[in-house]
Amino acid sequence: MRASLRHKVIEVCRKKIATKGENVNVSFYAFFANKNDDPILLMEAATWWIQTHQLDHFVKAKDVIALVESEAA
Template sequence: MTPSLKAKIIAVCEAKIAQKGATVGLSFYAFFKNKNINPELLMEAATWWIKTHELDHFEKAIKIKKLVAL
């Protein structure tokens, strides 16, 4: 995963947690404002989410933040 995508995921997770609490869930589309603006980056996130970690469509933001920080 690219450093810029890692940073973006962590920032989005932190913002969502701050806004809605530790139990907030999100999908990988949350990092792209639910739009397909950058297909390559979207596929990188989707591959990490679906193939690498076999995550459900919605996961807790705190879990995602921990996985990215590893």
């Protein structure tokens, strides 16, 4: 996953946790506007989420952060 997407995923997850609490769930669609203005980036996120990690549609935001941060190390 490219660094800019990693940063965006972590930022969105942290905002969701701040507003909705520790147990909030997200899907990879949370990282994009309702308008499909960057299909390549959307497919990169979908591939990472679905194929690489076989995540369910909704996953705890804190778990997504931990997964992204562990890959960046």
